[in-house]
Amino acid sequence: MTKQIICLISSFILTAILGKIIIPILKRLKVGQSERLDGPRAHLKKQGTPTMGGIMIIISIIIITLGYCILNNEDTIPILAIAIASIGFGIVGFIDDFKKVVLKNTEGLNPKLKMFGLLIISVIYTMYLINYVKIGTDIIIPFINYNIILPVWLYIPFTIFVMLAATNAVNLTDGVDGLAGSVSAIMTTAISIIAIKMGYESISVFGAIVVGCCAGFLIYNFHKAKVMMGDTGSLLLGGVISSMAIYLKQPLILLIIAIIPVFETLSVILQVLYFRKTGKRLFRMSPLHHHFELSGWRENKVVAVFSGITLIAATVAILIV
Numbered sequence: 001m002t003k004q005i006i007c008l009i010s011s012f013i014l015t016a017i018l019g020k021i022i023i024p025i026l027k028r029l030k031v032g033q034s035e036r037l038d039g040p041r042a043h044l045k046k047q048g049t050p051t052m053g054g055i056m057i058i059i060s061i062i063i064i065t066l067g068y069c070i071l072n073n074e075d076t077i078p079i080l081a082i083a084i085a086s087i088g089f090g091i092v093g094f095i096d097d098f099k100k101v102v103l104k105n106t107e108g109l110n111p112k113l114k115m116f117g118l119l120i121i122s123v124i125y126t127m128y129l130i131n132y133v134k135i136g137t138d139i140i141i142p143f144i145n146y147n148i149i150l151p152v153w154l155y156i157p158f159t160i161f162v163m164l165a166a167t168n169a170v171n172l173t174d175g176v177d178g179l180a181g182s183v184s185a186i187m188t189t190a191i192s193i194i195a196i197k198m199g200y201e202s203i204s205v206f207g208a209i210v211v212g213c214c215a216g217f218l219i220y221n222f223h224k225a226k227v228m229m230g231d232t233g234s235l236l237l238g239g240v241i242s243s244m245a246i247y248l249k250q251p252l253i254l255l256i257i258a259i260i261p262v263f264e265t266l267s268v269i270l271q272v273l274y275f276r277k278t279g280k281r282l283f284r285m286s287p288l289h290h291h292f293e294l295s296g297w298r299e300n301k302v303v304a305v306f307s308g309i310t311l312i313a314a315t316v317a318i319l320i321v
Contacts, residue, residue, distance in 0.1 A: 003072075003201070004192070004208035007064055011209045015060040015216025019053075023220060023227050026050035031101045049225060052097045054233025057213040058090050061236075064209045077133065078247055079202040085125040085243045086210075089167050090236030092117040097230040108231075115164070118235070122163040125243060126156055140249050142256060143320050147249070162251045167238030169261035172268060172287045174234040176299045177223035179289060182307045183260050184237040185214035190257050190314035191244045194321050198248055210240050223299045253321070259313040260306050264288050 027050050065083045069076040095117070096109035108114075129135050130152070137155035138147045150158065174180035192207025217233070220226040229237075241258060245251050255262060267288035274282035284294040289302050297305075 001196075003068075003205050004196075007068060007205050008208040008212040008215075010067075011060050011064045011212030012216045014063060015056050015213045016219055018056040018059055019216065019220045019227070022056050023050055023053070026052060026227065029102065049228055051101055051228040051230040052094065052232050053217060053221065053227035054090060054093065054097075054229040054231070054236055056227075057210075057217055057229070057233055057236060058087055058094075060213045060216065061087065061209060064212075065206065068205060068209070074202065076202060078200060079206045081125070081128060081133065082203065082206055082240070082243045082247060085121060085163075086236055086239040088121040088124075089118060089239030090232055092121070093171075093231030093233070093235035097232050101230075118164055118167055119160065121239075122160040123156075125163070126159045126246075129159075129247065130156070135247065135249070138249060139251055140253075142250075142253050142317070145321070159246050159251065162246060162254065163239065163242040165265070166242035166254060166258065166261070167235045169258065169265045170238035170241070171231060171234040172264045173261045173289070174229060175287060176289050176293070176302050177225040178218055178221050178299075178303045179306060180229060180234050180237065181214045181218045181221050182303055183310050184241070185211050185218070186307060186310045186314050187241050187257050188214070188237075188244070190317055191241060191248070191250075191253075193318050194250060194253070195244070195248055197318075197321055200248060203244055203247060207240075207244060210237070223303075250321070253317050256313050256317040257310075260310050267291065 030048075031050055031052055061083060065079060069080060092109070092114060096114055100108040109117075130137065136149070137152055138149040139155075140147055170180060170184060173183060188207050188210045192204040192211070195201075195204040195207060214237070217229065221229065238261075241254065242251070245254050245257075264287040267283055267286045271282050271286040274280070283291040285291055289306065292302050292305075293299065
């Protein structure tokens with residue numbers, strides 16, 4: 001646990017320091033958040049808040065991960081593979097954010113190109129695990145801890161789907177000050193503990209690095225946020241939890257650990273389907289956190305309740321592995 005603690009503290013301190021440097025730069029560049037006019041009225045006050053803060057997390061991950069790999073002689077393939085995949089997702093998010101807030105293209109990255117970028121990274125990561133790492137095509141079913149071997153033709157699209165679903169789900173969760181960062185920190189902690197239980201120390205070290213980054217970022221992101229993570233951060237964090245879970249053969253555990261991102265995604269899907277069928281809204285607004293905001297919940301309450309639910313779900317997941 002010593003390595004994990006050192007990496008966690010190091011990434012926390014580095015991210016906190018980077019915030020002092022990067023946030024003023026984003027302000028000078030006028031890289032501001034654009035809020036939906038049909039969203040909660042309280043969010044209109046956030047207009048112009050610096051975004052793309054996920055850059056802080058990416059830089060910290062790169063520096064601390066490389067430092068760990070250089071100073072340790074053990075097998076670093078798992079941590080490097082997961083880090084590269086996660087950063088790849090973050091880069092796709094960065095391009096989207098850059099087009100929106102720097103180039104002032106309100107559409108951002110074309111949705112098809114954005115999904116194509118995420119797809120390419122998912123395919124490369126999956127094929128790398130199968131052909132180079134040779135981890136096999138089996139996955140573990142939660143609760144019964146039974147390994148089921150999937151045929152390659154099913155395993156590949158399944159793991160790709162998990163990565164695409166996770167990145168987009170965390171992206172949808174990022175809509176309230178401190179929510180995505182808090183939930184992601186808890187989810188990553190849970191997967192890191194599971195990695196320790198399964199004997200994957202380097203994966204748990206990477207998880208500790210990410211948790212430290214999230215904690216450092218939250219210093220500036222809790223309500224009232226001084227910076228938003230943007231797609232740069234949310235896609236990165238979705239990539240972290242999915243790539244870690246897949247390497248551990250535990251993609252199905254995300255249905256428990258990532259209960260909030262799952263519900264956020266379901267709320268959007270149900271809202272669209274219900275509206276198409278009835279012409280009415282099932283929720284006051286989707287994703288789900290906006291529904292509770294419009295029901296009178298303050299942002300801090302949304303974050304506290306959603307984080308609490310995630311913590312309970314994460315504890316359950318840890319106990320059943």
